[in-house]
Amino acid sequence: MTAFDEPRFVDGVLHSSVTSDELLKAIRKLDIRDDDVIVVSYPKAGTTWTQEIVSILFYGCDIEKADEKYIRHRFLFLDMKKLDSSLGPHEIAASLPSPRLIKTHLQSNEMPEQLTTTKAKIVFIARNPKDNAVSLFHFSNAIAPRDRQQSWSDFFTDFCEEKVIMGGWFKINTYWWSRRQDKNVLFLKYEDMQKDLTGGIMKISEFFGWPIPDGKLDEIVEHCTFSNMKSNPKTNYSDSPSLDVNSTPFMRKGKVGDWKNYFTVAQNEAFDKLYEEKMKDTGLLFDYEL
């Protein structure tokens, strides 16, 4: 079974049969603890990058300690049942000691209800929707069975209509943007991290109140560059059973502006119009090239 088997809509969000209705209900009821450390994103927005930084700071800026575990195992992924486990993610979460590191792409209507009121700190990483779509297009095809491979044109249509696995970019980004001023929410942008990785790491450090010892910052920045994370087996998902990173690397290009190699002029115009319609009241803007 894969993340693409027998997809169906549950409350407007496309899920595969890996994620049953019962599981989604149980995740809604998960108890969130005040000291949970939570990374939320739309898939392919720079989640792994954010997780690597958060976990290094969490482990007192001890890079080796953070990288003892594969990034896949460092955070509990809340959204799906592991294929090799009889327990659901909510059951595993309940059994973990505090403080827990949690990652989720769940939409606001399906994430744990307590995330709306919790004091736990939440980092949301957002990426401009054009590059986010291209990255997700590649990833989806990399993990989909042959009969569910999509052309860019079909994927683009589904992305615009918010009919891709894990739901819509517009929906999740609008929700977390509306909470950006909550004391326990840090809203980051992938493009800002590209422009100033040092600044991004410092923001995360200040948000959690995890200081960076003198002389460590440059080392963390260097460790978290795209090329270093791409060659690091602990972060490049080469351990993933569902992804052949030799043919389709998880760390693909790591760029702002790759969308220009995919969007036709017509698609770009249509997308800009759609963005204006859906997002005009939010004030959420992105860099599309650097």
Ligand code: A3P
């Ligand atoms: P591309 O497919 O555009 O290369 P996620 O972790 O949410 O799945 O996001 C994956 C995307 O983030 C991929 O984008 C990946 O290359 C990019 N990425 C991961 N680490 C990065 C880093 N250190 N610097 C820049 N981009 C990074």
